[in-house]
Amino acid sequence: MISVKNVLVVLAIAFTAYLAARGLWWTTAPVPQPLVVVATLGLYLATTWFCIFWEPASAAADEQPDAGGIRGPRRLPALAQFLALACAAIVPSAIAFAVGPDSRTASFATWYLGGIGALMTIVMVRRRPWTAWTGIVMLAIASMVWMGPLEALALGLVGSVVWVTCAQLLVRSMDRAARDTARLTRLQRAASAWQASQVVRQRERRVQVQKALVVAGPVLTRTVANLGELDDKDRLEARIAEGRLRDEMRGPRLLDDDVRAELERARRRGANVTVLDEGGLDGLDEDALSIIRGQLAETLRSASSDRIYIRTSPDARIAVTVVGRSPSTGGSSDEDAVDLWREIPHPGVG
Missing domain, CATH: 1.10.357 (Tetracycline Repressor; domain 2)
Incomplete structure (x- = not known):
């Protein structure tokens, strides 16, 4: 040559x-x-x-x-x-x-x-x-x-x-x-990587917008049709739609159909539920996430707390922490008692 x-x-x-x-x-x-x-x-x-x-x-x-x-x-x-x-x-x-x-x-x-x-x-x-x-x-x-x-x-x-x-x-x-x-x-590689990340973010934003339209579309349609006059049932549906949107944005890796159903059930009975993915699930495959989601759904199924906090954990052993609080017998909201504490470990961790 x-x-x-x-x-x-x-x-x-x-x-x-x-x-x-x-x-x-x-x-x-x-x-x-x-x-x-x-x-x-x-x-x-x-x-x-x-x-x-x-x-x-x-x-x-x-x-x-x-x-x-x-x-x-x-x-x-x-x-x-x-x-x-x-x-x-x-x-x-x-x-x-x-x-x-x-x-x-x-x-x-x-x-x-x-x-x-x-x-x-x-x-x-x-x-x-x-x-x-x-x-x-x-x-x-x-x-x-x-x-x-x-x-x-x-x-x-x-x-x-x-x-x-x-x-x-x-x-x-x-x-x-x-x-x-x-x-x-x-x-050039850095520019290509930045461009690729922007494409991924745009795709994620489009997915989130589509999910938001699916969740909030019916509620918004009824709100516009009723000129903003909502009854108690519509207000409940609006609160549930808002909670579902927050869940999709703050903790999408914690969600599957069972977890979404249990979150909606808790909100319909009047519970205030907060879902936060603050890291700790990076690198887990779909099988491990399925195990964690199954345990989370089981925990929510038996929960009766008025406020439920679901957070991922940066700990090497614990994947998700679920905390439930309810008013104490005295009735003071400042003295809520912890009536639910569940730590879901990473799969394979004894």
Whole structure:
């Protein structure tokens, strides 16, 4: 499969091979040490391609963070760094020695200026900037010693410095783009989550409105038809409808058909019932909720209190607490006695 990475790898191989091939183009005179030249070229190519291709599995732990799905080049392993620095130290001096003093500025003898620069560019792209700049300094020192400062600068040293500099700027720009992409991805996910939550809330509001219309619609219709003049029966139905709406809004997870029927029965006999879901039922599946609702309906079926308070409990053992209060024998509402106390445990809790 053709990808940007594969294209860059092919270009790096072709370019370094071309630079190394220049070292074999002896057009002026035979070199004094041809075997040294060939061995040096082999060392250069092996090291360069080693730095291009070597990505051991252990390098994954040393890899740059994957930001927003954009993965940059992996860090060059320590052994490859050592080989790259050794190549930067050996190749210039070996070539200068092998070609002799009369050919040190010939084109086939100055290839290492671009070759080591390309190698250090690869090292820079593999996220080893200190190693890359160390290699450039070693190249600059060796080439200036063997050629002279002006000749080294004129024959390719400046270009190698420019390549490494551009590579470092490119890597930094790529990392910055990856961070920006990751940040935008997080913002997009947050916006999508917020939008989804709004859709869910709108759906819940529509469901609550529909329930309210079902419960309060008949009462409102009769109220409008009678111009607000309600008899005792209609007032009772209005109070029951209001209580059912409060139950649906404040404690929907506590309700099923049996619980709703018992709540309505308690209100019809004149009890004041309050249902509050204050947490504690989160994470329970439908089977567990069914068990809790069954026990709640059973408790309400036998309750005779004038005021009944039903609350969920944050306690790890207790799911729902039911408290009933009725006036004491003295008749004072401020001295209501607790005549019902029931704690419904979480299913499976002894």
